[in-house]
Amino acid sequence: MTSLLYDAPGPLARLRNVLYTVAFLALAAGVLWWVLAMMADKGQLEADKWLPFVEDSRVWTTYFLPGLVNTLKAAALAMVIALPLGAVLGVARLSDHAWVRGVAGTVVEFFRAIPVLLLMFFANTGYAMWTDIDREVRPLYAVVTGLVLYNASVLAEVVRAGILSLPHGQTDAAKAIGMRKSQVLAFVLLPQAVTAMLPAIVSQLVVIVKDTALGGVLLGFSELLRSAGLISANYGNTIPAYLVCAVLFVALNFLLTTVANRLESRLRRGKRSGGAVVGTERLEELDEAGPDRPVTKAGGGRVRGT
Amino acid sequence: MRLRTTGAAAAAVLALSLTATACGGGGDSGGEGGDGEKIAIGIKFDQPGLGLKAKDGGFEGFDVDVATYVAGELGYEPDQIDWVEAPSAERENMISRGDVDFIAATYSITDARKEKVDFAGPYMIAHQDLLIRADESEISEATDLNEKQLCSVSGSTSAQNVKDELAPKANLQTYGTYSECLSGLTNGVVDALTTDDAILAGYAAQPQHEGKFKLAGLSLSDEHYGIGLKKGDTELRADINAALEKMVEEGAWTESVEKHFGPAGYDPGEAPEITEKS
Amino acid sequence: MFDFLDLERYDLVGAFWVTVQLTVFSGIGALVWGTVLASMRVSPVPVMRAFGAAYVNVVRNTPLTLIIVFCSLGLHQTLGVALMGGRDFDTINFRLAILGLAAYTASFVCEAIRSGINTVPVGQAEAARALGLSFTQVLRLIVLPQAFRSVVAPLANVLIALTKNTTVAAAIGVGEAALLMKDMIENESDAVLLVFGTFALVFILLTLPTGLLLGRVGKRVAVKR
Numbered sequence: 001m002t003s004l005l006y007d008a009p010g011p012l013a014r015l016r017n018v019l020y021t022v023a024f025l026a027l028a029a030g031v032l033w034w035v036l037a038m039m040a041d042k043g044q045l046e047a048d049k050w051l052p053f054v055e056d057s058r059v060w061t062t063y064f065l066p067g068l069v070n071t072l073k074a075a076a077l078a079m080v081i082a083l084p085l086g087a088v089l090g091v092a093r094l095s096d097h098a099w100v101r102g103v104a105g106t107v108v109e110f111f112r113a114i115p116v117l118l119l120m121f122f123a124n125t126g127y128a129m130w131t132d133i134d135r136e137v138r139p140l141y142a143v144v145t146g147l148v149l150y151n152a153s154v155l156a157e158v159v160r161a162g163i164l165s166l167p168h169g170q171t172d173a174a175k176a177i178g179m180r181k182s183q184v185l186a187f188v189l190l191p192q193a194v195t196a197m198l199p200a201i202v203s204q205l206v207v208i209v210k211d212t213a214l215g216g217v218l219l220g221f222s223e224l225l226r227s228a229g230l231i232s233a234n235y236g237n238t239i240p241a242y243l244v245c246a247v248l249f250v251a252l253n254f255l256l257t258t259v260a261n262r263l264e265s266r267l268r269r270g271k272r273s274g275g276a277v278v279g280t281e282r283l284e285e286l287d288e289a290g291p292d293r294p295v296t297k298a299g300g301g302r303v304r305g306t
Numbered sequence: 307m308r309l310r311t312t313g314a315a316a317a318a319v320l321a322l323s324l325t326a327t328a329c330g331g332g333g334d335s336g337g338e339g340g341d342g343e344k345i346a347i348g349i350k351f352d353q354p355g356l357g358l359k360a361k362d363g364g365f366e367g368f369d370v371d372v373a374t375y376v377a378g379e380l381g382y383e384p385d386q387i388d389w390v391e392a393p394s395a396e397r398e399n400m401i402s403r404g405d406v407d408f409i410a411a412t413y414s415i416t417d418a419r420k421e422k423v424d425f426a427g428p429y430m431i432a433h434q435d436l437l438i439r440a441d442e443s444e445i446s447e448a449t450d451l452n453e454k455q456l457c458s459v460s461g462s463t464s465a466q467n468v469k470d471e472l473a474p475k476a477n478l479q480t481y482g483t484y485s486e487c488l489s490g491l492t493n494g495v496v497d498a499l500t501t502d503d504a505i506l507a508g509y510a511a512q513p514q515h516e517g518k519f520k521l522a523g524l525s526l527s528d529e530h531y532g533i534g535l536k537k538g539d540t541e542l543r544a545d546i547n548a549a550l551e552k553m554v555e556e557g558a559w560t561e562s563v564e565k566h567f568g569p570a571g572y573d574p575g576e577a578p579e580i581t582e583k584s
Numbered sequence: 585m586f587d588f589l590d591l592e593r594y595d596l597v598g599a600f601w602v603t604v605q606l607t608v609f610s611g612i613g614a615l616v617w618g619t620v621l622a623s624m625r626v627s628p629v630p631v632m633r634a635f636g637a638a639y640v641n642v643v644r645n646t647p648l649t650l651i652i653v654f655c656s657l658g659l660h661q662t663l664g665v666a667l668m669g670g671r672d673f674d675t676i677n678f679r680l681a682i683l684g685l686a687a688y689t690a691s692f693v694c695e696a697i698r699s700g701i702n703t704v705p706v707g708q709a710e711a712a713r714a715l716g717l718s719f720t721q722v723l724r725l726i727v728l729p730q731a732f733r734s735v736v737a738p739l740a741n742v743l744i745a746l747t748k749n750t751t752v753a754a755a756i757g758v759g760e761a762a763l764l765m766k767d768m769i770e771n772e773s774d775a776v777l778l779v780f781g782t783f784a785l786v787f788i789l790l791t792l793p794t795g796l797l798l799g800r801v802g803k804r805v806a807v808k809r
Binding site: 128219 | 396
C-alpha cells in the first residue's frame with residue numbers, strides 16, 4: 001500500500017533523494033558533534049565514568065546481570081500468565097451469556113484504568129496481608145501480578161478484536177461440520193485470531209518488559225533500571241549508567257521483537273487465507289462490529305475480506 | 307493439520323505457564339526472621355556511607371555496621387543476616403508485616419511513625435544540611451539560598467523545610483534519587499543539595515567525588531536516627547538499646563563513624579543518649 | 585478514617601490539574617509529531633523512512649522513566665536546553681516532561697496512524713495520483729483524513745496510557761499527582777493504603793470517561809465501507 005502513495009522515483013527524484021540524504025547526514029553529524037562537545041564540556045566523557053562498564057566486571061556481575069535476570073524472570077512469568085488469561089477474558093467478552101460478558105467487561109475496563117504501579121503496590125500489600133508468600137519473593141509476585149492484571153486486560157481486547165476480524169464463514173463452516181461452541185473457539189477461531197493479532201501481542205509483550213522497571217523504586221524489586229541506580233550510587237556516573245541501561249532495554253526488546261517476528265512468519269507460512277495481519281490498528285473494528293456481540297451466534301458478525 | 311500445530315503450541319504455552327507458577331511457589335522455604343537461624347534487617351541499598359550495595363555484592367556503610375553489631379549482640383553471626391532493601395515508603399509496612407526484624411535505614415524518629423512502629427536508639431543525630439561545590443563561596447547560610455538552585459529528592463521533608471521557612475525564593479528541583487542531584491551539582495545546574503548531613507557526607511566521601519563537594523555545616527534540623535522495630539516488642543527494644551550502648555562503649559561506634567564519614571571531614575559528634583525506652 | 589485527606593495541606597485538585605495539563609499538552613504534541621513520523625515512514629525519501637523506523641524502534645523500546653530522566657539529566661543539565669524556562673525549575677521541568685512524554689507517545693501514535701493508512705483502500709491513493717497530485721497532497725488531502733477517522737479507537741487507548749504515564753514525570757519533580765502521592769506517603773505513613781486507594785480512584789475517574797467518549801466519537805466518524 002505505502003508504495004502506492006507515490007510514483008516510482010525518476011532521475012530527478014533520485015537526485016533529490018541523494019541531496020536529502022546528504023543534508024540529513026550532515027545535520028545528524030552536527031547534532032552528534034554538539035552533543036559530544038557539550039558532554040565533554042560537562043565532564044561526562046571522562047574515562048572513569050565509562051571505563052567501569054568495560055574494565056570492572058563487577059558492574060555486570062553485581063548489578064546489571066542480576067537485574068537483567070530479575071527483569072527477564074518477571075517479564076517471562078507475566079507473559080505466560082497474561083497471555084492465556086487475556087485469551088480467556090477476551091473470549092468471555094464475546095460469550096453468549098450476558099453476565100459473563102458483563103463481568104469480563106468490568107474486569108477489563110477496571111484494570112486498564114489504574115496505573116500499573118498502583119496495581120503492583122496493592123498486590124504487594126494484599127499478598128502480605130492475606131497470604132504467607134515469603135518476603136524474598138513477594139516483590140516479584142507483586143510485580144508479576146500488577147503486570148498480569150493490566151496486560152491481560154489489554155490482551156483481552158486484542159484477542160477480541162482478532163476474533164471479530166475473522167470472516168464469519170469460519171464459524172459457519174465449523175458449525176456445519178458439527179463442532180460445539182467450545183470446539184469452534186478452541187480449534188477454529190482462537191488459533192487464527194492469535195496468528196492475526198501477533199504484531200499487537202508482541203508490542204504488548206514489549207510493554208511488559210519495560211513495565212517491570214516500575215517495581216524497582218517503590219517495592220525494592222531489584223530489576224534492571226534499579227541496578228543502574230545502584231551503579232550510579234557506587235561509581236558516581238549517573239548519566240553513563242542510565243545510558244547503558246537504556247541500551248540494554250532496547251537490545252532486549254529488539255531481540256524479543258525479532259524472535260516474535262520469526263515465529264510469526266513461521267506460523268503464517270503456507271497459510272492459504274484468513275491469515276491477515278491484524279495489528280493494534282484493528283481494535284477499532286470492535287466498535288464497528290458492536291462491542292458486546294456474541295460471535296458464535298449465526299449472523300452475528302460480518303464477513304470481512306482481507 | 308496446521309490448526310493442530312497451533313493448538314499444540316497454545317497448549318505448550320499454557321503448560322509452561324503452569325509449571326512456571328509452580329516453580330515460583332516452590333521456593334518458599336526458610337527466610338522468615340526470628341526462627342533462630344536468620345535475622346532479616348532492612349537497610350538502604352543506594353546510600354554511600356550509610357547503606358550501600360557495594361561492588362563485590364556485599365553491604366557497607368554506617369547503618370550496616372550498626373545493624374551488624376546489634377545483630378551480633380542478639381546472637382547472629384554476620385553470615386546469618388538477611389539484608390533487605392527498605393524503600394522509604396515501605397518502611398513502616400515492612401516492620402508491621404514482620405518482613406524484617408528491625409530497620410536501620412536513615413530512619414528518623416518522628417511521632418507520626420511512632421503511631422505504627424517502635425524505635426530503639428537513637429544511635430546517631432544527623433542534621434539537615436547543604437552539600438555545595440568545593441569552590442562555592444556565595445552560600446554560607448540558609449538565607450543565601452534565595453534565588454539559588456536547590457535540589458532534593460521527592461517525598462522528603464528537608465527540601466520543603468528550606469522552601470517554607472528559610473529561603474522561600476529558592477528554586478527547588480526534586481528528583482527520584484540523590485545521584486541525579488549530584489549530577490546536577492557537578493554540571494552547575496544545581497547550586498546546593500539538601501538533606502541530612504550524614505547522607506551528604508556519604509556522597510562527599512566517595513573516592514570519585516573527593517575534593518569536589520563540601521558540606522555547608524548549617525545544622526538546620528535535628529534528625530534522630532533510630533532503629534525501627536515492631537510495635538510493642540519491648541524486649542527486642544531493650545536488647546537493641548543495650549547493644550547500641552555497648553557499641554559506643556567499646557569504641558566500635560566511633561571507629562565506624564571515622565571509617566565512613568572521615569574522608570568527608572564530617573563529625574556527627576558524640577553518640578547520642580538513648581531516649582527511646584518504654 | 586479520612587484524616588489523611590487534608591485538602592488544605594495537600595493540593596489534590598491542583599496536582600491532578602497538572603496531570604490533566606501534562607496529558608493535554610503532550611497529547612497534542614504526540615499527535616503532531618506522531619503524524620510527522622508516520623508521514624516520514626511512508627515517504628518516498630529513503631533516509632526519512634530509515635529515520636522514522638529507527639526513531640520508533642528505539643523510543644518505543646526504552647522505558648519511559650529513562651526517557652524522562654534523560655530529558656532532565658541529558659537535555660537540561662548537560663546540553664543546557666532550558667526551553668525558555670530561564671532558571672525556574674518548575675517551568676523547565678514541566679516543559680521537559682511534556683517534551684519527553686510527547687516524544688515517547690509519538691512513537692505509538694505513529695504506529696497507529698501508519699496502520700490507519702493501511703486501512704485506506706488502494707484505489708483512493710491511485711485515483712489521487714491519477715489526478716496528478718503530489719505525494720504531500722495525496723497524504724494531506726486524501727489518505728490522512730481517512731486514516732485518522734479509522735484510528736480514533738486505538739488513539740484513545742494511547743491517550744489513556746498517556747494519562748497514566750504522566751505519573752512518571754514525578755521522577756524529575758513535576759508537581760503532578762504521583763509527586764503529591766509521595767509527599768502524602770512520607771507524611772501520612774499510617775494511611776498509605778488509603779492514599780493509594782484515593783489516587784487509584786481519581787485515575788479511574790479520569791481515564792474511564794476518556795475511553796467511553798472517544799469510543800463514541802470513533803464510531804461516529806468511522807468511514808463506512
